[in-house]
Amino acid sequence: MSNSFKFICIAAVIIIPGSLSGFASEYMLGIGFTLFMYIALAQSWIILSGMTGYISLGHVVFFGSGAYVFVLIWGLVPVWLGVALSGLVVGFGAIIIGYPVLRVRGPYFVILSFGLAELVKNLVLINEARMYVSLRPVFGAPPLAQLYIAMLVLAVGATVLTFWIRRSRFGAGLRSIREDEWAAETIGVPVARLKLMAFALSGVVPAMVGAIFIMRSGIFQPGDAFNPIVSFTIVTMVIIGGSDDAPGPLLGVAFLVILQELLWANWPEIYMIILGALLIGFVLFAPGGIFSWLSKNISRGNKNAA
């Protein structure tokens, strides 16, 4: 498939809504915010799980930890410095945690990643109760238009990062881990270091996303910040999108966020049922995801034209 097509994909999903910030209604900006949030999350998930094959069902751990670091320093440092710090602290934490965690492989890693998120959630819960802090409202957050732009920046940044890693020597190393970790190690790929770097990198963006998200929701609660649904949604979006490259998750996220929003706004009572049926249909009829379905049909179209 041509690079120009990939470029068009990226342009369509990011640049068009990006230009809306000036005149779109608040409701539309809210949808855009969610869209960018999941783009950033899905792209960062790809760096670890898409490329190395270490499937994480607990990606929310970075999101929630970033949010928690952010509310702890809320009011002490300027807002955007706080966002950056959240990313740094969580990235650093990921290096420490990743060292033991990444020794576990296959289905065991899937379970471990899920368990890790739940563990951190409960640690935060206990810590909050110990300090008798019951609620952490975030008063005086920047307006939605600013948060929207910030989230757009993160989404673009994460997309570019994934795009670049996929084409770098680093990315090739990561994919060799997915194909056969032992073989890769034997021929001299520094698998342990690469995995750790991927783990830390895939944690930085979600942590900053979490920090910005907390300003949008206006309140930090461990149950919401570490909600496993976020992890599952990321995986669903990537599967629907297909591919381990940047355009795949873009399509998946756009499809799911927009569909969910349309259904929710028009059929609030039964939208979950419709959504469920559509997802099943999707898995049955386009198992390779939107990306592979599109590339198949477009390459067929090109052949016909030729």
Next chain:
Amino acid sequence: MLKRLLTASLALVGMFGLLGPAHAADPVKIGFSIPKTGLFAPAGPSQLNAYLVWQKMVNDKGGLDIGGKGRRKIEFVQYDDKSDPARAVKIYEKLITSDKVDLVMAPWGTPHHFAIAPVVERHKFPLIGNTAASVALRKVKPGYLWFTTPMMPDNLAKEMTAMLKSRSVKSVAIMYNLLPFASENIQFLMPALAKAGIKVLFEAKYPPDIKDMTGMLTKVKAKNPDAVLVYSYPGDSILYMNQAREVGINAKTQYVMVGPAIGFFRGMFKGNLDGIVTMAAWTPGMKNTTGSQEFYNAYKKMFKGHEPDYLDSVEVFVSSQILEQAIAKVGLDREKIRQAVNTMTFDTVYGKIKFDGVQNSITPAGFAQIQKGKIEVVWPKQRATSSVVDKGAWAK
């Protein structure tokens, strides 16, 4: 020609016939979010049902009195917020900017109130809160949000200690859920108990999704305290009721925070609920209140014999009465409604209510007790419909 004239005049008549009265009877659109799925879904009906009862009571009278200039019926626009505060933010933005509702009413729970505070503030939509309680609410900038609840944790701690003293309680065991409201209560309760010289023999916190309490309860039984205070939510309240009976907790004062005031609890535990003290400040027969019995009857009629939740449903109805009375005074102008809510004194099922800043400054925090299958307000004394009695032995 004649035919065409006839058609034209018919169309004209039809148009006026439709437009005229339809315009006068345009309903007032009121929006809110409700947790229909997710963690708080079990609590949603207590709120939604009270809104629906209020809507029916008002519409049966011909609609809301709009500042003395005629009546308009109420139409609700509601969405499921999936128990997610971020989703509630989105919903209120949609209600205000896309659905163009005339007014908004409160979502369920404290976190959701915090989450939507900036939205109503920005769009200058007055919102009377309900089902939200936390001392942190006082930090909300006064403006477009008010809180009807009397159940502020610091006041509750004070009243709880006073009630325990009045019953000559010397020692307590405390168990509490890690969720915000419960731990906030404990934060204020501990120093209050210490000041009153009441000994805490046992203290334990537990996660929201706890499945078994027997370990904790066995320890509580061994300490034999005068009172057992459980700061619980409906799910763990059910667990306590079952396991306290099995273990044989025989303290004469047992407090179960949220749950016993909800109708299904009485069906579930029948006689065993007698003597349990809970958080509530209302009962249908209460004196010096407005519309209590009417609300109770309308609720039972609409929901086929089910009773309202004496805590949440009542508070939701209070907030509805406040909105209704403000509109009756000043009409639908949101800025005027805001001024009215700030200055008026309202007649509600809780009695008279006036706001001081964002808080209800009249209704005191209090407790109720289930006595012979009925909920009686037992504390504070000036509002009590009955006095606190000992919890009897558990029925097997």
